Amino acid sequence: MSAISSLVDHEQILDSAQACPAESASQNLHIKALLSKYPALTEDADAACWNMLNQAKLMTVPADTVLFHEAMECKHLMLIVKGQVRVYKDSPEGREVTLYRVEPGQLCVHNLNNLVNGLAYPIMAQTETDMQGLVIPRPIFHKTLEESASFRTYVLRTLTERLSHMVDLVSGFAFDRLDLRIACWLNHEFEKGCGKPIKITHSELAQELGTTREMVSRILKEFEHKRCVQLARGKIHLQCRHTLKLVSQGQGKK
Amino acid sequence: MSAISSLVDHEQILDSAQACPAESASQNLHIKALLSKYPALTEDADAACWNMLNQAKLMTVPADTVLFHEAMECKHLMLIVKGQVRVYKDSPEGREVTLYRVEPGQLCVHNLNNLVNGLAYPIMAQTETDMQGLVIPRPIFHKTLEESASFRTYVLRTLTERLSHMVDLVSGFAFDRLDLRIACWLNHEFEKGCGKPIKITHSELAQELGTTREMVSRILKEFEHKRCVQLARGKIHLQCRHTLKLVSQGQGKK
DNA sequence: CTTGCTATGTAACCTAAGTTACAGAAATTT
DNA sequence: AAATTTCTGTAACTTAGGTTACATAGCAAG
Numbered sequence: 001m002s003a004i005s006s007l008v009d010h011e012q013i014l015d016s017a018q019a020c021p022a023e024s025a026s027q028n029l030h031i032k033a034l035l036s037k038y039p040a041l042t043e044d045a046d047a048a049c050w051n052m053l054n055q056a057k058l059m060t061v062p063a064d065t066v067l068f069h070e071a072m073e074c075k076h077l078m079l080i081v082k083g084q085v086r087v088y089k090d091s092p093e094g095r096e097v098t099l100y101r102v103e104p105g106q107l108c109v110h111n112l113n114n115l116v117n118g119l120a121y122p123i124m125a126q127t128e129t130d131m132q133g134l135v136i137p138r139p140i141f142h143k144t145l146e147e148s149a150s151f152r153t154y155v156l157r158t159l160t161e162r163l164s165h166m167v168d169l170v171s172g173f174a175f176d177r178l179d180l181r182i183a184c185w186l187n188h189e190f191e192k193g194c195g196k197p198i199k200i201t202h203s204e205l206a207q208e209l210g211t212t213r214e215m216v217s218r219i220l221k222e223f224e225h226k227r228c229v230q231l232a233r234g235k236i237h238l239q240c241r242h243t244l245k246l247v248s249q250g251q252g253k254k
Numbered sequence: 255m256s257a258i259s260s261l262v263d264h265e266q267i268l269d270s271a272q273a274c275p276a277e278s279a280s281q282n283l284h285i286k287a288l289l290s291k292y293p294a295l296t297e298d299a300d301a302a303c304w305n306m307l308n309q310a311k312l313m314t315v316p317a318d319t320v321l322f323h324e325a326m327e328c329k330h331l332m333l334i335v336k337g338q339v340r341v342y343k344d345s346p347e348g349r350e351v352t353l354y355r356v357e358p359g360q361l362c363v364h365n366l367n368n369l370v371n372g373l374a375y376p377i378m379a380q381t382e383t384d385m386q387g388l389v390i391p392r393p394i395f396h397k398t399l400e401e402s403a404s405f406r407t408y409v410l411r412t413l414t415e416r417l418s419h420m421v422d423l424v425s426g427f428a429f430d431r432l433d434l435r436i437a438c439w440l441n442h443e444f445e446k447g448c449g450k451p452i453k454i455t456h457s458e459l460a461q462e463l464g465t466t467r468e469m470v471s472r473i474l475k476e477f478e479h480k481r482c483v484q485l486a487r488g489k490i491h492l493q494c495r496h497t498l499k500l501v502s503q504g505q506g507k508k
Numbered sequence: 509c510t511t512g513c514t515a516t517g518t519a520a521c522c523t524a525a526g527t528t529a530c531a532g533a534a535a536t537t538t
Numbered sequence: 539a540a541a542t543t544t545c546t547g548t549a550a551c552t553t554a555g556g557t558t559a560c561a562t563a564g565c566a567a568g
Contacts, residue, residue: 089424089428099424110417113414145406145410146403149400153370155410159410159413159414160363160366160371161371163364163420166421170424171345173428175351210428
């Protein structure tokens with residue numbers, strides 16, 4: 001079991017949040033700074049959208065907090081300003097798969113699902129780092145959806161993008177061998193971090209991809225033998241980008 | 255390979271469609287009849303939504319027509335009136351998984367993705383039966399999204415529902431054994447058809463679930479031995495609902 | 509009735525993935 | 539420094555799923 005602190009009640013979080021009351025237009029600058037990672041949202045934002053953002057409350061959540069879980073209803077939409085949230089599904093046998101990560105510039109679409117359809121969905125979300133987010137109460141969310149074209153576009157885009165991402169996940173599970181999936185994941189991470197070593201343990205990577213620690217250890221060792229990566233405790237170093245790419249494309253199958 | 259007729263160009267389809275020009279308010283009745291399976295769309299439809307529906311063209315597509323495919327852009331939204339469309343993903347090795355089916359009352363969310371984000375997504379869609387649909391050109395779709403609250407709600411709902419469905423798919427692949435997935439699928443189909451025999455071949459069922467014909471044959475035979483079902487050429491008969499349910503819940507594992 | 513096509517059955521085999529069960533290394537705490 | 543916890547490595551084994559390779563059955567057209 002990974003380190004999980006206590007489940008936090010949303011209301012409590014809100015009460016203890018550093019409230020930013022809705023105020024003048026100069027407020028926009030402050031909010032805009034917070035949302036610097038949300039160009040898709042703020043760049044063409046109309047008045048209704050700014051109105052919503054100005055009513056949002058900034059809140060801080062420590063790392064490893066469970067934000068919502070199986071069958072929990074959410075009362076707010078959250079725009080993440082700093083930090084990241086992992087959204088995952090767990091199995092009765094104690095395994096996990098990461099569905100996606102919510103980072104600054106994105107919103108949790110299952111949170112959305114909840115707000116739009118009113119039904120809770122058995123899925124988990126947990127902060128991986130200390131997190132700051134802007135909390136938008138449900139009624140304001142709905143009102144803004146009515147009034148703001150720019151917010152609507154943003155929401156629709158996000159939803160459809162996640163959907164495409166989900167299809168990729170499905171097709172990975174259905175068609176790709178585990179070593180390919182791991183190689184792709186590594187590739188992607190190294191790309192994102194410009195080749196910086198990835199900080200992750202084997203069992204975390206297993207939870208990421210819905211498999212077991214032993215499988216990950218085994219396959220990573222293979223990769224090390226092929227000289228794509230170099231392993232260290234809690235870290236994976238990139239050795240040869242090219243070889244890794246080949247492996248992730250199914251070349252050099254064995 | 256299943257029977258696939260030729261790929262049809264959308265423009266051509268439209269030209270040969272039985273056009274229903276936008277007209278008076280009496281037209282509403284006609285459209286409403288066509289959309290009887292879309293209560294979520296028509297019940298609370300506002301004027302802007304009706305306006306869109308009245309501009310839609312009714313079109314007919316024969317069975318086994320490829321509606322869109324890898325990297326094809328779509329220029330219209332389609333509301334299905336009669337028949338069904340299978341949306342699936344295929345692998346380089348020639349396997350397939352069904353992602354979902356679009357039936358009357360629903361719309362193809364990948365079609366949506368395309369319309370909203372403007373980018374094509376590598377996915378396939380094909381009519382399984384003769385189909386009738388209302389075609390809404392892209393500009394009208396966007397305009398209505400702006401103007402009609404009821405249409406927006408409908409679109410958002412559909413999207414988030416599909417998303418939940420995708421999570422179920424992922425979690426099935428990640429955690430459930432093939433026999434469970436088959437049992438669940440059968441269960442669901444029998445439920446839908448009130449116990450009527452399911453018309454499907456083993457290799458179609460394999461394409462449904464992203465596996466191979468031999469696996470399906472093997473597992474269905476097991477089920478027959480357990481007396482949940484009875485097999486016939488191209489058909490699966492329900493024998494004991496209770497036993498099937500047990501199997502689909504992972505009871506009677508072996 | 510024969511030919512041919514499609515669907516199913518099945519055995520033998522192979523391979524990917526998961527499991528069990530440790531051992532030992534690296535970090536962290538006491 | 540010793541003790542403890544957290545990671546990693548790995549071998550042996552099991553099982554699920556996929557593959558190959560046929561055999562046979564049902565159906566349909568000529």
